Amino acid sequence: MDTSKAEPGTRGSRTAGDVWLRPSARRERDAPPLSRDRITEEAVALLDAEGADRLTMRRLAERLGTGSTTLYWHVKTKDDVLDLALDKIFAEVEIPRKGGQGWRADITALVSGWRAVLLRHPWSAALLGRPMLGPNVLARSEFLYATLVETGVVEPHLTAAAYGLSNFVIGSGLMQATWPDNAKQPMLRDAREHLHANRERYPALAAHGPLVADGNWDAGFALGLGWLLDGIQANIASTDEEGGARA
Template sequence: MEEAIALLDEEGAGWLTMRRLAERLGTGSTTLYWHVKTKDDVLDLALDAIFAAVEIPRVDSQGWRAAITALIGGWHAVLLEHPWSAALLGRPMLGPNVLARSEFLYATLLKAGVAEPHLTAAAYSLSNYVIGSALMQATWTAGDEPATRAAAARDHFRANHDRYPVLATHGPLVVDSDWDTSFAFGLTWLLDGIEAICRAP
């Protein structure tokens, strides 16, 4: 799986083929098919493999908010380290590494007092936030043009200030580089909302 992940990191999921992976491994496609049936199987295995790097925190030593913050932060870091991964997370994720971390997230939310119908909504909100944030950052910062794109966005808002006055002043497309701070703020707001639900009578 290391070679598959390396190939994905270098070239992205769109360029992955069984033939190219077999060539990288120094074997034939037929031999590769003895181990995995399709390209989708390779992607599923690669996605699960990278999640092994996301450490599962200890809730008892730090409390549920800190534990979830650590889990989501680790998840976010892994997605950014492997930019191809975030766009694929709409796939059914049934590998042991992913499921262990999902189990931890749900169990920690339950222990914090989040019950259905809020449990699934809370878990989905956190999952969707980390995936969307990583996908946005990976896409926006890809290549050598993020500063050019940001400048073009600012110019467009300035030119259309009368039509989009709020966006011209606070527009989301003018984010330059402080992605970590923005991500941390957003996660804090989500956790504040979850905590408020837990405290509600």
């Protein structure tokens, strides 16, 4: 994030993710009547209504009915607020219960829930490149890694599999969020016409590109996720065969 025009209280060495590495402000007798939870809830509401570009510490303080000085008692920077808000919405991603459905079903449920949350909070996908160290994010990341480990995925494929799934969800959510529903069809039509007019330069895209599709985001996500899971499953089978051959 560009901090060249940082707001008051954002200068210094503090960066995204720092909020999870500092102890929370201790409540003392002279501490202002405001909590980090309340700040986070209001920040999410503001982000949902107006997007990340409109979030400022001053506007957040106004919505909370307090002053910026009081706000800074609990959060030091705008990055703190964004980190807290991102972790807050991850609490909406339900962690699947182990019920014998199998690892593919568990991962599908987890990442599908994650995608649904990104779409409910369209500002979030563009911010997920920052350090994610909050308890809600870590709990869901732990579930993903543990499920992959339990099913037989080992390094270096473990990190590749987890990153592949995570980046697919983020990319899918970001792409869909940037196509507003009220402008989607005209934009798709114009894009198709552009590709058709330049089909000699882009023959594969003109015939098969994503902008030629019917815009069924759910079907496209399910198909892409299936390909990723097929690849993970094939890697597990290959590892098992190699282990059996060595034995």
